[in-house]
Amino acid sequence: MREKIREFIMYLSVERGLSRAYQNSVQQSLESLAEWAEARQSVLKDLGTDELAQFLAARRDASLASSSQRILVVHLKIFFRYLVSKRSVLADVAEPLIAPKTQGKLPESVSIEVILGMLESIDTTQRLGKRDKAMLELFYASGLRLSELCQLCLEHYDAESALLRVTGKGNKTRLVPVGESAQSALALYLTAERPNLVKAKTRSHIFLSVRGGSLSPERVREVVKLRAAAAGIKENVYPHLLRHCFATHLLENGADLRVIQEMLGHADISTTQIYTHVDQQRLKSIHKSFHPRA
Template sequence: MDREIEGFIRFVAVERGLSEAYQLSLRQTLEALGGWMKKRGLPIEDLGTDELSEFLADRKRGGLAASSLRIATVHLKVFFRWLAATGVLPMDPAEPLLAPRSGQALPETLNRTMIERLLDGIDLTRPLGLRDRAMLELFYSSGLRLSELCGLKLEQYDADDRFLRVTGKGNKTRVVPVGGKAREALEAYLARERRSLVGKRTGSEVFLSVRGGRLSPDRVRQIVKERAAQAGIESKIYPHLLRHSFATHLLEGGADLRVIQELLGHADISTTQIYTHIDGARLKSIHKKFHPRG
């Protein structure tokens, strides 16, 4: 992490010509992140949106003001965007982070109505409709990470018992269920559309591009945004938002936090606890809106 921080600071100093004060501010945020990672034994390649959200939540619990938290969020976004652009990381885990409002520094979630609009808005009679519906259903049904969905192989799906054996961060394998709607969408795609995408060099990846190859993370992000636009959803939609919605809706429905931790593949329960903050923020918002003295 130290090498990446130094490289980024040199970049903003030499290429961008940013002030020493801004460089110092950046360094403070990134070194705090580095110390947080070291305590948890997290290498940089294992940092995802969940972990960055928990880091920011820890900073908030430590007394960091809302204005400083907004600045720290921006620092993370520009740093990880640079890491992805220079090839240090395969994707940008900070992209889904939102600058906090009213002191909250957590990713958003979609409500159930928006989820239904997104999923039901896909025309299954159009080319790639079955594929895209199956992809989005799995994001929401099983809480997959973007990298996990892109790398998902046919042999990881147990159609009889309706579960996926997913290999996540640190090559750790977990079993996640496939819900009824997601199973229907996945099996319809496998039976009726995937075979038309298979080419000479096609592997066993579940989700294929029009050329028969594995879908890239950038392409999946683009597909999710396009499908959201077609459904008339104006909010910024990205794959990880469906993962967050999966966890939040489970918590709202009464699921145990340890079960959610297992389903998401979090090594540490503290990472999963960000969802208790999201749910708490939702409850406070409802109380403020409807209580006569809220």
């Protein structure tokens, strides 16, 4: 089974072009299946739908969260679909599996005032202030994922049209507008600070570390938290929260859901629709607070 798992991960990498993070997630799921089967002295051909259901039950009993169980079911389905296509197994025994239902968790968000307060608190005269201001402005202005911001290069930004070419999940490319405040912050950083960070081996990444390399996701998370703390914000602020705020604040101010979907890079509108629930929660809160018969 482990050999088939290695072949499948290679297929996801080479033929499907899926991200390393996704490959690692699938591999972790499938290796947990292999370990479970080996403990039972079972091989691939011994696994049917009943056995896979028993494996899922064991993972559930081990306190695996419902959301993780759903991901595990997806991974099993795509793996066995692949095995059928390669004639490694005769039947798709994972197809009948049913993922557990999960209660949708509403994305976190903070008010526009909190975000603006954090952005305005950054002193651009201080060391790395211009970089950090441009980075946070861009997160909020364009709704970027953390990985997308880290991968941004100079050739991806068209300052004249104020558009970013972003490569997101599944190597899908989209164009994202950059707001005026983010444009100004980027221009200041690119002209007055980035040149000082460039070293001999620096590549074209927009956001650079003090050593001239691209910023790691861990470092960007740290910068966001430090800037939020410096602004006196008590809420937990992290890069993906800024993406949620981008979408939530657009919706609150009347943006079309399809436009938000396009800018976020969601393949399915149902993924974006979770933000309508956030807006509904806000409406209910306002109604309860101000309506005399609420």
